Amino acid sequence: MSQTNHLMHLYMQSRVMMSAVDPHTISGAVGRKDCHMLGLHWPELLxxxxxxxxxxxxxxxxxxxxxxxxxxxxxxxxxxxxxxxxKLPPPKE
Structure with a gap:
């Protein structure tokens, strides 16, 4: 396994471990910003x-x-x- 593939594999593994949702939902998350505000999804915001x-x-x-x-x-x-x-210096007397 090349170093790039190994790093990508470790990255995806960490994303799955940190995720509280189904791992299949983050499979395409590489290179994409998370748009969830405070962990809220569209239904909760609505x-x-x-x-x-x-x-x-x-x-x-x-x-x-x-x-x-x-x-x-x-x-x-x-x-x-x-x-x-x-940050201002003290006044001179």
Missing amino acids: IIVSLGVLLFGSKKLPELSRSIGKGIVEFKKSVSGASSDE
């Missing part, structure tokens, strides 16, 4: 979105998403601002 629409309504959901996004941006700004304050 259920979550449907529940969001039912709970908050289709008009309120974009506003809620926008406010969550703004909150995340503000949080990131405050975290990066705190780290940039630490």
